[in-house]
Amino acid sequence: xxxxxxxxxxxxxxxxxxxxxxxxxxxxxxxxxxxxxxxxxxxxxxxxxxxxxxxxxxxxxxxxxxxxxxxxxxxxxxxxxxxxxxxxxxxxxxxxxxxxxxxxxxxxxxxxxxxxxxxxxxxxxxxxxxxxxxxxxxxxxxxxxxxxxxxxxxxxxxxxxxxxxxxxxxxxxxxxxxxxxxxxxxxxxxxxxxxxxxxxxxxxxxxxxxxxxxxxxxxxxxxxxxxxxxxxxxxxxxxxxxxxxxxxxxxxxxxxxxxxxxxxxxxxxxxxxxxxxxxxxxxxxxxxxxxxxxxxxxxxxxxxxxxxxxxxxxxxxxxxxxxxxxxxxxxxxxxxxxxxxxxxxxxxxxxxxxxxxxxxxxxxxxxxxxxx
Amino acid sequence: xxxxxxxxxxxxxxxxxxxxxxxxxxxxxxxxxxxxxxxxxxxxxxxxxxxxxxxxxxxxxxxxxxxxxxxxxxxxxxxxxxxxxxxxxxxxxxxxxxxxxxxxxxxxxxxxxxxxxxxxxxxxxxxxxxxxxxxxxxxxxxxxxxxxxxxxxxxxxxxxxxxxxxxxxxxxxxxxxxxxxxxxxxxxxxxxxxxxxxxxxxxxxxxxxxxxxxxxxxxxxxxxxxxxxxxxxxxxxxxxxxxxxxxxxxxxxxxxxxxxxxxxxxxxxxxxxxxxxxxxxxxxxxxxxxxxxxxxxxxxxxxxxxxxxxxxxxxxxxxxxxxxxxxxxxxxxxxxxxxxxxxxxxxxxxxxxxxxxxxxxxxxxxxxxxxx
Numbered sequence: 001x002x003x004x005x006x007x008x009x010x011x012x013x014x015x016x017x018x019x020x021x022x023x024x025x026x027x028x029x030x031x032x033x034x035x036x037x038x039x040x041x042x043x044x045x046x047x048x049x050x051x052x053x054x055x056x057x058x059x060x061x062x063x064x065x066x067x068x069x070x071x072x073x074x075x076x077x078x079x080x081x082x083x084x085x086x087x088x089x090x091x092x093x094x095x096x097x098x099x100x101x102x103x104x105x106x107x108x109x110x111x112x113x114x115x116x117x118x119x120x121x122x123x124x125x126x127x128x129x130x131x132x133x134x135x136x137x138x139x140x141x142x143x144x145x146x147x148x149x150x151x152x153x154x155x156x157x158x159x160x161x162x163x164x165x166x167x168x169x170x171x172x173x174x175x176x177x178x179x180x181x182x183x184x185x186x187x188x189x190x191x192x193x194x195x196x197x198x199x200x201x202x203x204x205x206x207x208x209x210x211x212x213x214x215x216x217x218x219x220x221x222x223x224x225x226x227x228x229x230x231x232x233x234x235x236x237x238x239x240x241x242x243x244x245x246x247x248x249x250x251x252x253x254x255x256x257x258x259x260x261x262x263x264x265x266x267x268x269x270x271x272x273x274x275x276x277x278x279x280x281x282x283x284x285x286x287x288x289x290x291x292x293x294x295x296x297x298x299x300x301x302x303x304x305x306x307x308x309x310x311x312x313x314x315x316x317x318x319x320x321x322x323x324x325x326x327x328x329x330x331x332x333x334x335x336x337x338x339x340x341x342x343x344x345x346x347x348x349x350x351x352x353x354x355x356x357x358x359x360x361x362x363x364x365x366x367x368x369x370x371x372x
Numbered sequence: 373x374x375x376x377x378x379x380x381x382x383x384x385x386x387x388x389x390x391x392x393x394x395x396x397x398x399x400x401x402x403x404x405x406x407x408x409x410x411x412x413x414x415x416x417x418x419x420x421x422x423x424x425x426x427x428x429x430x431x432x433x434x435x436x437x438x439x440x441x442x443x444x445x446x447x448x449x450x451x452x453x454x455x456x457x458x459x460x461x462x463x464x465x466x467x468x469x470x471x472x473x474x475x476x477x478x479x480x481x482x483x484x485x486x487x488x489x490x491x492x493x494x495x496x497x498x499x500x501x502x503x504x505x506x507x508x509x510x511x512x513x514x515x516x517x518x519x520x521x522x523x524x525x526x527x528x529x530x531x532x533x534x535x536x537x538x539x540x541x542x543x544x545x546x547x548x549x550x551x552x553x554x555x556x557x558x559x560x561x562x563x564x565x566x567x568x569x570x571x572x573x574x575x576x577x578x579x580x581x582x583x584x585x586x587x588x589x590x591x592x593x594x595x596x597x598x599x600x601x602x603x604x605x606x607x608x609x610x611x612x613x614x615x616x617x618x619x620x621x622x623x624x625x626x627x628x629x630x631x632x633x634x635x636x637x638x639x640x641x642x643x644x645x646x647x648x649x650x651x652x653x654x655x656x657x658x659x660x661x662x663x664x665x666x667x668x669x670x671x672x673x674x675x676x677x678x679x680x681x682x683x684x685x686x687x688x689x690x691x692x693x694x695x696x697x698x699x700x701x702x703x704x705x706x707x708x709x710x711x712x713x714x715x716x717x718x719x720x721x722x723x724x725x726x727x728x729x730x731x732x733x734x735x736x737x738x739x740x741x742x743x744x
Contacts (some may be wrong), residue, residue: 038425042418042633046411054401054596055409083455086628118625139455224426225632253490256458259631260597261414 007113007323007342008157014327015336023363025353026336028160028310030222032284034269035277038223041268045261058252060230064267068230072204078244080251081230082244083258085190086114088153088214088231093118095233096152096184096213099243104149108137110161110313110343112188115154125149130346135162135304135313139173146181153183158191158200158308161343161352165307168201175206187213193220193278196286197307209238217266219310220278226262236357239275270366285310290358294351295364299371303350311341313350316371321351333370335363377715379485379695386699387708397725398589398708400532402594404656406641407649410595413640417633428632430624432602435620436639440602444576444585450616452565452623453602455543455630457562457707458486460586460603461526463619467584467605468524468556471615476521482533482685482715487526497521502718507534507676507685511545517529518553525555530563530572530680533715533724540573549609556612559585562601565592565650568658569679581610591682592650598634599717632653655683660732664725667736675722685712690744693723703708705742707735 001151015022045052059065060081069076082088093105093115105119109128119126129145131137142153155174157166166174171187178185187203192215203211216229233244271332289305292312296303302315319325321340329351330336340350357363380398386711387394407537417424431437432453441448454460465477465487477491481500492500501517503509514525529538538546543559550557559575559663564587575583588601605616661677664684674687686709693712701723702708712722729735 027426029423031422033422034425037417042414046414048419050400050405050594053598054399054419055593056597073436083627083631087626090626114625114628117621121621121625222422222425225428225629226425227627227629227631249489249493253486253493254459254462254626255455255599256486257599259455259595259599259634261633261637262631265633 008338009322011326011338015330018330020331020334022330023335023359023366024357025355025363026338026355027356028067029224029356030219031356031358032222032281034222034263034274037272038221038265040165040272041265042261044268052227053260056257056263058260059086059248060255061263061267064270064317067267067270068232069160072170072232073201074204074232075235077236078233079230080233080247081228081243081258081263082251083229083255084214084218084227085188085214087251087255088216088229089115089188090118092184092186092212092214092231093154093252094122094250095243095247096186097122097124098246099240100151100183102149102151102183104151106145106153106156109346110340111341112156112160116344126345128346131164131347134248135164137164137166137170139170139177139240142174143180145178146177146183146328148181150181150183152186152187153178154188156188158306160309161302161311161313161338161347161355163306163309163311163313165195165197165200167199167203171203172202172206172289175203175208175211178210179208183210185211187211189213189215190219191309192251192309194282194285194310195308196282196289199332200308204232209234212243221266221269223266225278228262228299229258265298285355288355289361291364292355295368298368301371310355312355314353316349319371320349321347326351329370333366335366379714380710383698383710384693384706386403387702389571389602390702392703392706394702395707395731396729397727397735398710399728400726401596401728402585402591403555403728403730404594404653406594407645408695409641409644410593410637412644413637414633414639415635424682425632428629428635430629431620432630433632433634433635433639436635436642439642440604444574444604446475446576447607449608450603450605452605452616452619453600453630453635454623455601455627456590456599457560457586457588457601459623459627460588460601461487461560462490463622464526464556464558464584464586464603465526465559466494466622467615467619468558469494469496470618471612472523472555474521474523474524474555477524478517479512480527481718482712484528484532487712488716496523500716500718502604503534503536507531507536509536509542511542514546515549515552518549518555520553521552522555524558526558526560528560529677530566533679533683533685533719535678535681535683535685536677537567537569537572539571540577543573543575544578547575547580547583550582551580555582557583559583560589561585563681566654566657566682568654568661572680576604581606581612584615593638593641595638598638599631600634600638632717657727663736664727667740670740673743682727683726684727685719686725687722691743692721693719698723701742705738707738719721
């Protein structure tokens with residue numbers, strides 16, 4: 001599988017060229033407004049002194065780091081503010097490959113394609129652990145797959161594309177696997193504000209020196225274009241304390257620092273955004289899940305209702321999730337989803353629909369008409 | 373030499389803790405205002421639709437790419453917009469190491485420390501070609517040093533720290549060395565708007581398939597904190613046409629894309645900034661060069677008047693440019709400069725002073741008092 005060319009571009013381009021109206025359920029970009037503080041922060045920044053336009057500290061502006069430290073209950077010296085979760089995952093995965101024995105990265109199937117693409121790019125071996133029928137990852141299956149060659153285990157909860165949420169017990173079990181096999185658990189928690197189950201847990205709560213958690217404001221504040229994320233590395237006084245040094249050097253030699261207007265806007269938005277913003281986003285998505293899953297039930301589709309995140313993986317009767325069928329669905333039903341094959345083999349028969357469109361109801365009606 | 377810890381932090385921190393007023397001539401951040409269009413662009417962006425806050429195209433927003441293509445007379449498919457010149461140089465240097473035979477990177481001594489730091493980080497062999505007495509790089513010296521092991525040659529004109537400007541003949545000679553030794557010439561042209569000689573030339577004008585030029589708006593628009601730069605790769609239909617594919621993949625897997633508010637602000641500033649802005653910045657720096665070099669003449673210091681850029685490398689009589697002497701100058705004269713040793717061995721006896729402070733006259737007076 002060629003992970004290097006993002007396959008969702010192909011589907012998005014096909015949808016854009018279609019001869020009819022299409023509901024885009026391919027991209028994972030929120031369609032709702034960022035918190036007002038993001039816009040206000042940018043305006044404030046625009047009026048700042050010339051000095052404010054110069055290099056941010058390489059690890060990120062101070063108030064932002066302080067907030068991240070407080071939110072996760074970790075010390076600031078464990079944090080690198082990155083160019084989105086993408087760079088955070090890059091620093092974590094490269095750090096794991098360098099800092100631990102072995103050349104193997106364990107990934108979950110279905111997989112967020114950037115993890116697999118990066119693993120290939122870094123010339124790591126990849127081993128995929130398939131999820132169970134409900135889309136859940138069994139930590140014992142990870143344990144069975146991990147071995148002396150394993151350097152990194154990457155997990156993502158709430159999960160893209162399955163919608164699964166790993167609870168505190170699952171996270172602890174995964175951290176234990178990492179410790180027992182001398183590997184690094186990279187826990188991508190970028191959807192943590194989109195938990196509908198009440199069970200979401202951060203891998204940081206395990207207190208393990210074998211955990212790096214990554215995150216970003218991209219999804220939670222609906223600003224995927226700003227590129228403000230972060231990685232939380234293990235405590236600097238522990239056995240893996242040097243991981244953050246190397247990551248900081250890599251970050252500095254690659255990017256020097258993150259973009260300061262974006263960091264400033266996020267920092268101001270944090271200071272002025274209360275929990276009702278995140279609750280509102282969850283309510284919006286809960287309603288969309290309700291609408292969309294209602295249509296799926298009506299046509300007898302097989303799916304797991306998402307416990308978190310933005311996505312629903314769906315198996316329509318006699319309509320496997322190939323690229324060909326994704327294109328057919330665009331042309332014949334006016335709904336664009338991602339072929340499951342883009343996420344590995346375990347769900348190659350499904351299509352992934354992103355709920356980040358205000359037109360979920362239209363999509364639901366079209367699917368009922370088409371498959372009903 | 374430990375390039376991984378930016379040594380200028382040490383000097384800046386020492387200066388910040390000093391018990392007296394100190395003129396900071398260490399950092400290379402412009403002290404003047406960005407073009408009005410940068411601020412206006414940020415405000416406009418802040419008022420945009422929610423969709424504008426989502427992912428930019430990975431290679432950069434379209435109008436910005438169009439401008440870069442037009443400015444350099446190249447096609448858009450050769451351009452990757454990056455997280456500043458830092459990432460542009462990273463993509464170019466890694467691309468050269470992967471795409472050409474050999475493990476060696478040729479650098480100029482004195483060297484901008486990030487080039488050497490990155491080469492070390494990438495585990496490349498480094499060979500340094502010293503400049504001549506006037507700070508000029510002799511292309512024949514580069515030719516003599518280059519061999520079958522050479523994969524990458526990195527040059528920077530106008531130069532940090534020497535202030536030298538390489539003209540079209542020098543650039544052509546350097547590109548010819550790259551072609552003849554099957555290597556990639558990485559030409560960092562980030563100071564190209566700060567040419568006082570009228571001789572500055574882009575390596576792109578050589579039309580060589582062995583050239584990548586890097587640049588940024590960081591210095592020219594006084595926005596080092598925005599992180600908007602770019603790399604121009606060789607034509608995609610030539611023998612090195614695949615370099616940009618790999619660089620694009622690396623960029624995508626590291627950063628996904630650059631920060632969109634920053635790219636938007638730069639794009640709007642380009643559209644609204646005329647040549648008088650850049651002329652004004654050059655006039656300001658010419659006046660500072662005049663003032664500063666006058667003081668250097670008065671105390672019998674040895675230096676080369678900069679043909680371009682922001683910096684003056686100075687050898688004071690009986691005062692070699694060690695860290696110890698840099699600290700002494702802070703404490704005893706109230707002027708902070710960078711020890712030459714931070715840039716390699718060729719100018720280890722000098723100190724580098726950055727003219728990016730409104731207090732050049734105060735610094736000049738203090739140096740006359742101290743050394744006079």
